[in-house]
Amino acid sequence: MSNTGGGYWRRLMRRLTSDVAELDADDLSERSQASGAQRACDCRCGQEAVVLGRLRSVDMSPTNSAPTLEAELFDGTExxxxxxxxxxxxxxxxPGRTIKARGRIAVRDGCKVLYNPYYELQNTA
Incomplete structure (x- = not known):
């Protein structure tokens, strides 16, 4: 049997035995890499990055001086x-929208952040 055949069966078994969240994360990660974006888990503080993922949540956080819109993007890795x-x-x-965002990675409270990123809304198809 060829390597590609073995890889097919391995992928098929993984799809049959994995939970939906894990499969969704794998699909997001593959789509992100196919688009040329970096994996979020590989991005480092101070680095210019392009990430692609799905928005998990969107919140408006009022501060003393000005409002702030925050969205959590998940690309399947982080x-x-x-x-x-x-x-x-x-x-x-x-929430649920897929976007590609570009900017310089910062770290706030131990989490990766892009401030005022350039972004492109992606088609859902």
Missing amino acids: GVTLVWLGRRRITGIE
């Missing part, structure tokens, strides 16, 4: 918080 300062809402930025 989460990155996207923060838009001075924004209450951005059309298209909603």
Whole structure:
């Protein structure tokens, strides 16, 4: 049997025995890499990064001086918080939406953050 045949059966067995969240994370990770984006788990503080993933949550956090829109992007490997300062809402930025974001990685409270990232809304198909 060839290596590709063995790989097929291994992937099939994994799909049959994995839970839905694990399979979804694998699909997100594969889509991210296929688009040319970096895996969030490989991004480091201070590095210019492009990440692609699905928004898990979107929250408006009022602060003393200005509102802040925050969204958690998950690419199948790790989460990155996207923060838009001075924004209450951005059309298209909603939970479940897939986006590609670009900016410089920072770390806040031990979590990776992109402040005021450039972003592209992705088609869901």
